Amino acid sequence: GEDVEQSLFLSVREGDSSVINCTYTDSSSTYLYWYKQEPGAGLQLLTYIFSNMDMKQDQRLTVLLNKKDKHLSLRIADTQTGDSAIYFCAEPFLTGTASKLTFGTGTRLQVTL
Amino acid sequence: DAGVIQSPRHEVTEMGQEVTLRCKPISGHDYLFWYRQTMMRGLELLIYFNNNVPIDDSGMPEDRFSAKMPNASFSTLKIQPSEPRDSAVYFCASSYSGAPYEQYFGPGTRLTVT
Numbered sequence: 215g216e217d218v219e220q221s222l223f224l225s226v227r228e229g230d231s232s233v234i235n236c237t238y239t240d241s242s243s244t245y246l247y248w249y250k251q252e253p254g255a256g257l258q259l260l261t262y263i264f265s266n267m268d269m270k271q272d273q274r275l276t277v278l279l280n281k282k283d284k285h286l287s288l289r290i291a292d293t294q295t296g297d298s299a300i301y302f303c304a305e306p307f308l309t310g311t312a313s314k315l316t317f318g319t320g321t322r323l324q325v326t327l
Numbered sequence: 328d329a330g331v332i333q334s335p336r337h338e339v340t341e342m343g344q345e346v347t348l349r350c351k352p353i354s355g356h357d358y359l360f361w362y363r364q365t366m367m368r369g370l371e372l373l374i375y376f377n378n379n380v381p382i383d384d385s386g387m388p389e390d391r392f393s394a395k396m397p398n399a400s401f402s403t404l405k406i407q408p409s410e411p412r413d414s415a416v417y418f419c420a421s422s423y424s425g426a427p428y429e430q431y432f433g434p435g436t437r438l439t440v441t
Contacts, residue, residue, distance in 0.1 A: 245427045256331075256418050256432030257370075264427070302370070306428055314360065314383070315430060317370045 218303055218318035225324045232290040234321045236303030241284060247304040247315065248277065248288045257302060260288075290323075298325045331433035333419050339439045345407040348436045351400055352421030360430060361394055361404050362418040370418075376402065377424070409440045 219237045226232045238246065244265050249257040263270045263277045263286070270277045276289040290297055303318040332351040340346055352359050360375040374384040379396045387394070391410070396402040406413055416437050420430040 247427075247429075254434075256420075256434050257430075258432065259429050262427050262429070314372060314375055315428075316372075319369050 218305055218316055220301075220303055220318040220321045222319060223322050223324070225326060226293050227326050228293060228295060230293055232288075232293045232297065232323055232325075234288045234290075234301050234303075234323065236286040236288075236318055238284050238286060238303065238305045240305055240307070241281065243305045245306060246279065246286050247306075248275075248286075249302040249304060249317070251300040251302065251320070253299075260301070293323075293325050295325045295327070298323055331419055331421055331431050333417075333433035333436050335436060336434060337437045337439075339441065340409055341441055342410055343408045344440075345405065346409045346413075346438060346440075348404040348417050348419075348438070350402045350404070350419030350433060352402070352419070353431055354400065356421035356423050356431070357399075358422045358424060358430075359396060359402050360420040360422070361402070362420065362432075363415045364418060364435070365415045373404070406438075409438075411440045414438055414440050 245262050247262045248260045250260045251257045261272055261275055263279050268279055274291045278287045286303055300320040300322050302320045304315040307314050334349045357378050361373040362370055363373055364370045373386045374394045375382055376396045392406055394404045416435045418432050418435045420432045422430045
């Protein structure tokens with residue numbers, strides 16, 4: 215798959231939940247990733263989900279995977295101002311024993327008071 | 328570990344000049360990736376190495392760009408001659424060849440070509 219699609223912008227109020235969506239293309243992807251990029255910094259892995267899972271929860275983060283629709287979502291509960299960043303969905307293209315990643319366009323999350 | 332180290336963090340140069348960006352991957356990682364990020368094109372993979380050997384350079388924009396990895400702890404991305412359209416943030420990332428194949432990104436080099 216070559217196109218990982220995300221909406222470009224999301225604005226939420228502090229304390230509300232944020233849901234960031236992603237559509238990927240390669241049904242054989244073994245892992246799917248969410249990366250976070252804070253202003254002036256590189257990307258940092260936030261969480262990932264293995265393809266045999268439907269859901270993964272990690273504190274305030276919940277990842278949902280719908281393989282039938284090739285849809286991945288990231289829910290952030292109780293969104294804080296420190297969550298303001300760009301969030302990238304990524305899927306791998308396995309090359310032997312490792313993988314290059316294709317990143318989505320990124321969703322800019324703005325948290326307002 | 329100090330993470331992926333990139334230098335310089337900021338580079339301002341004039342059109343036509345040679346620019347060299349540097350990267351030190353995380354020790355023990357056997358994959359190294361160079362990305363470019365712009366508002367217009369998003370995050371693009373330029374080239375990646377496995378065990379110091381270039382595997383895929385199909386993302387390198389043109390012959391003005393070249394990348395080397397002389398050893399496991401150092402890589403360079405060179406632009407010669409530079410052009411204003413090369414202005415972007417360049418990221419280096421490294422990973423280990425084992426699941427879940429997480430890539431660790433450096434802080435990036437912000438390049439401005441005037």
